[in-house]
Amino acid sequence: MLSVIDQQIAVIGNDPLSLGLVDAYRQRGKEVTLFTNGEPILYHNFEEEYSKRALDILTADNIKVVTNEHVTELDDNGIGITVATDGGSYSVSRAIVAAGQKPDTSIFEGVVEMDENGVIAVNEFIQTSDPDIYAVGGSTTIHYNPTGKDIYKPQPTEAVCQAVIVAQNINGGQVKDSGTQLSMSLNLDGTYMASLGLTYERAKAAGFDADVVTIEDNYRPEFMPTTTPVFMTLVWEKGTRRILGAQFMSKHDVSQSANLVSVCIQNRNSIDFLAYVDTLFQPNFDRPFNYVNLLAQAAVAKEDKKVSK
Structure with a gap:
C-alpha cells in the first residue's frame, strides 16, 4: 500500500x-x-x-x-x-x-522432469513425466500456439484453465489444454491496447517467413453520429498465410477483438478465413465488415499482390 x-x-x-x-x-x-x-x-x-x-x-x-x-x-x-x-x-x-518469475520447485527434483531452471514439463493433459502427478500454475510450461512450442510464461488465466482441466482429468476425464496466444490488453487513460501472438520482429526471430500489415479505419460507419478510428496490425506466415499475431489500439474498446483473432491462431486459420468470416453487423456497433475483417482483407490484398508478381 x-x-x-x-x-x-x-x-x-x-x-x-x-x-x-x-x-x-x-x-x-x-x-x-x-x-x-x-x-x-x-x-x-x-x-x-x-x-x-x-x-x-x-x-x-x-x-x-x-x-x-x-x-x-x-x-x-x-x-x-x-x-x-x-x-x-x-x-x-x-x-x-517487474522482477519476472522463477519457479520454486526444488522439492520435486528427481521426482518429475524439469528443465535447468526448475520449470516442470507438462503434457496436453497437464500431466508431468509421472502421469499420476499433475502440475499447474507458475511452475509449469504452457503451450504457445503461434510457434507450437512449450514455453515458460506464467499467466493467471492459464493457471485457472489448467486447474479446471486437472479437476476433470483426475476424475477420469480426457480434457486437453488448448494452449495460449498470450493475449493481453490495457487501458492507458482511455486508450485501449490489445495484443496477442507474435509481433513481426518476434515472428522473424522465431524463424517464420512472416509479413505484416497495419491499417487504420473507423469501428463503425461514418454516417453514425460519432465513430472512432482503430489502429490495427496483423502478422502472418507467408506461403501458408497462417495468422501469427495481431495488435489493436483505439479510444473505442477493442479488447474483445483479440478473442476473435485468438480463436483463429489457436485453430491455425489463415488470413483468407478471417477476411470473410461472418461477423455481426449493426451500425450502432460496427461496419458491414467488422474492422477485424477489414484488417485481414488488407493482409490478403498484400499477400495476393506478391503472389501475382
Whole structure:
C-alpha cells in the first residue's frame, strides 16, 4: 500500500502489468517515472508505431518515460529511493520493479522432469513425466500456439484453465489444454491496447517467413453520429498465410477483438478465413465488415499482390 507521502513513484518494467500500474498511480495523482530499460514501450507486445503512440499518451499525462537508460541500482537513501541508471540518477519515494518469475520447485527434483531452471514439463493433459502427478500454475510450461512450442510464461488465466482441466482429468476425464496466444490488453487513460501472438520482429526471430500489415479505419460507419478510428496490425506466415499475431489500439474498446483473432491462431486459420468470416453487423456497433475483417482483407490484398508478381 502507498501512503499519502509516497508521491514520486518509479515503475521499472516494460510489460502490460507495469503499464497498468503506471496508469493506476496516475489516476491517484502520483508523479510517475517509467523505466523500460533501453526498450521502446511494450516492445515485446507491439510494433514500433504503437510504442510511439503510447509514449505520446504517457507524456501528455505528465508521466516521465525513460527508454534509453538501464537501471543499475536501487538505493534506500533514508527518505526514499535513489534509482541509479547508466545515464543518471532519480530520487523517488517508492520503486516498483517487474522482477519476472522463477519457479520454486526444488522439492520435486528427481521426482518429475524439469528443465535447468526448475520449470516442470507438462503434457496436453497437464500431466508431468509421472502421469499420476499433475502440475499447474507458475511452475509449469504452457503451450504457445503461434510457434507450437512449450514455453515458460506464467499467466493467471492459464493457471485457472489448467486447474479446471486437472479437476476433470483426475476424475477420469480426457480434457486437453488448448494452449495460449498470450493475449493481453490495457487501458492507458482511455486508450485501449490489445495484443496477442507474435509481433513481426518476434515472428522473424522465431524463424517464420512472416509479413505484416497495419491499417487504420473507423469501428463503425461514418454516417453514425460519432465513430472512432482503430489502429490495427496483423502478422502472418507467408506461403501458408497462417495468422501469427495481431495488435489493436483505439479510444473505442477493442479488447474483445483479440478473442476473435485468438480463436483463429489457436485453430491455425489463415488470413483468407478471417477476411470473410461472418461477423455481426449493426451500425450502432460496427461496419458491414467488422474492422477485424477489414484488417485481414488488407493482409490478403498484400499477400495476393506478391503472389501475382
